[in-house]
Amino acid sequence: MRDYLESLEQDAAKDPEQRARELSRRELPKRFYKQAVAAPIEGGFAIHLDGRAVKTPGKSTLLLPNETIAKAVAAEWEAQEKVINPGAMPLTRIANTAQDAVTARFAEVADEITRFCGSDALCYRADDPAVLVARQTEVWDPVLRWAEDKLESRFELIAGLIHREQPATLLKAYRARLDAFSPLQLAALHTATSLAGSAVLALALAEGHLSTDDAWTAAHIEEDFNIERWGEDAEASMIRAYKRTEFDAAALILRA
Known part of the structure; x- marks a missing residue:
């Protein structure tokens, strides 16, 4: 393997x-x-x-x-x-991965997810146009405030794309929460994190703070904004539908 x-x-x-x-x-x-x-x-x-x-x-x-x-x-x-x-069986794939790999390498996978949190998409904000800035603030800020309460630490927001690591105390607290997950839940959390581009949204989904629909919408604010302005082509729509199926599978495991 x-x-x-x-x-x-x-x-x-x-x-x-x-x-x-x-x-x-x-x-x-x-x-x-x-x-x-x-x-x-x-x-x-x-x-x-x-x-x-x-x-x-x-x-x-x-x-x-x-x-x-x-x-x-x-x-x-x-x-x-x-x-x-297998491409049409996301639950089976996640379960296989959890049983064959994550069980034996739990700490490594948990560390990988925590690294996602260190450069979480919710912390990287557009500086224009104003409509997009407002949407990110409206949807993302309450999720970050929820996470900060849980982690007892503050996220740093970044304007633009220049990388800045989040505080070590915050990442340590995030990592500690993952120890309560089962290998199957952790595999699903990794899937949700990858698809959402956000370990914070994945955690909010797993802990019941966000519904599956709300987490998905929050992960696609910029994409939806661009669709409103420029439209969506058929290929992009197909890819997004496939990703949603994968995301729903991860969410089912996390919420079951």
């Missing part, structure tokens, strides 16, 4: 369309089962395909922590038609 953190960074750098193209070039396995169901087993739930448990790429039985997540994963398998397409 490739180094997990390297894999995360490479996957995050790809847009969903690129990932879909890569998957489409592979020879996908044909659907070989009639029914996919969530089945209770010791320690949680498995996914049974005609009675046989789904295995992770690491060859262990895929184990889900609760019925809500297990039924959603089973639905992904049930939705496959002639072939099994």
